[in-house]
Amino acid sequence: MLAVRFDGAVSVASVDVPVPEVGETRVLVRMAGICSTDLEITRGYAAFRGTLGHEFVGEVAPDADPAWAGRRVVAEINAACGACDRCAAGLGRHCAARRVIGIRDHDGCFAEAVCVPTANLHAVPEHVPDELAVFTEPLAAALEILAQVPIPPGDPVVVLGDGKLGLLVAMVLRRHGCDVSLVGRHPRKRAIAAGFGARTPEIAALRRGDARWVVEATGSSAGLACALELVAPRGTVVLKSTVHGASTLAISGVVVDEVTLVGSRCGDFAPALAALAEGSIDPRVLIDHVRRLHEAREALVLAATPGTLKVLLDARR
Ligand SMILES: [Zn+2]
Numbered sequence: 001m002l003a004v005r006f007d008g009a010v011s012v013a014s015v016d017v018p019v020p021e022v023g024e025t026r027v028l029v030r031m032a033g034i035c036s037t038d039l040e041i042t043r044g045y046a047a048f049r050g051t052l053g054h055e056f057v058g059e060v061a062p063d064a065d066p067a068w069a070g071r072r073v074v075a076e077i078n079a080a081c082g083a084c085d086r087c088a089a090g091l092g093r094h095c096a097a098r099r100v101i102g103i104r105d106h107d108g109c110f111a112e113a114v115c116v117p118t119a120n121l122h123a124v125p126e127h128v129p130d131e132l133a134v135f136t137e138p139l140a141a142a143l144e145i146l147a148q149v150p151i152p153p154g155d156p157v158v159v160l161g162d163g164k165l166g167l168l169v170a171m172v173l174r175r176h177g178c179d180v181s182l183v184g185r186h187p188r189k190r191a192i193a194a195g196f197g198a199r200t201p202e203i204a205a206l207r208r209g210d211a212r213w214v215v216e217a218t219g220s221s222a223g224l225a226c227a228l229e230l231v232a233p234r235g236t237v238v239l240k241s242t243v244h245g246a247s248t249l250a251i252s253g254v255v256v257d258e259v260t261l262v263g264s265r266c267g268d269f270a271p272a273l274a275a276l277a278e279g280s281i282d283p284r285v286l287i288d289h290v291r292r293l294h295e296a297r298e299a300l301v302l303a304a305t306p307g308t309l310k311v312l313l314d315a316r317r
């Protein structure tokens with residue numbers, strides 16, 4: 001089968017079809033999404049080697065457990081050990097021994113097939129098309145903010161970054177009833193944000209030290225400094241960017257203003273699938289390009305081009 005491999009460089013290679021380990025199921029990939037994390041990995045983040053990719057929708061292989069065979073599915077990306085204290089506490093996403101599909105010690109989904117823990121599978125409702133279901137993982141990551149931080153509906157929230165994650169976060173917060181100000185530089189993306197009811201102010205128009213809630217989704221290390229300028233005393237900054245490399249930051253403002261910093265990564269799939277199924281969020285407006293699997297190198301270049309939103313890989317036969 002074809003797989004998009006990273007061994008310090010990206011290649012599209014012919015590899016053996018993966019054999020599921022105990023507790024795993026093989027899924028035939030239909031569509032996969034290229035995420036900023038994938039691009040960061042190709043720059044050295046997480047020191048990953050193997051098949052890239054963690055966002056996908058697929059169909060369970062016909063030779064799998066009959067309970068799943070042939071079903072269209074998405075899959076949570078953390079393969080927890082299931083035996084440690086954190087797993088016992090329901091924190092499998094933070095299991096120290098976890099493997100993560102396409103990110104840590106586990107081959108990913110930019111391939112014709114991927115093996116995932118059977119416990120991670122979620123059936124996709126029939127009326128949800130592949131182009132929508134493929135957003136389950138990033139949407140779950142955006143929804144995780146509301147699982148972590150009790151932002152009241154109606155509250156103003158500043159979202160920094162008009163990339164695909166910032167836009168998804170803004171969609172989620174709008175759906176929650178927040179008064180969202182999305183800060184970005186691209187007229188086209190600001191138009192998308194305005195389309196779902198977000199404000200799109202210039203950064204200079206925002207008062208310093210005035211925002212009770214700030215979500216940092218710029219994907220750059222400069223974003224946190226900007227967030228700390230905007231946040232009000234006793235306010236909260238939610239950090240969504242995973243950036244490869246170190247950042248230096250004057251942290252005394254966090255202490256003096258008693259700011260709460262919340263790191264936020266991935267979330268539960270069930271609420272994300274439910275939001276997609278009921279149609280209250282439609283991220284298809286973020287799709288800029290669709291490329292076939294064998295065109296993955298070009299697709300990654302497109303995805304890394306400034307201004308590009310979502311690039312999907314189509315692995316359907
Ligand atoms: Zn992702």
Ligand SMILES: [Zn+2]
Nearest residue numbers: 081084087095
């Ligand atoms: Zn564990």
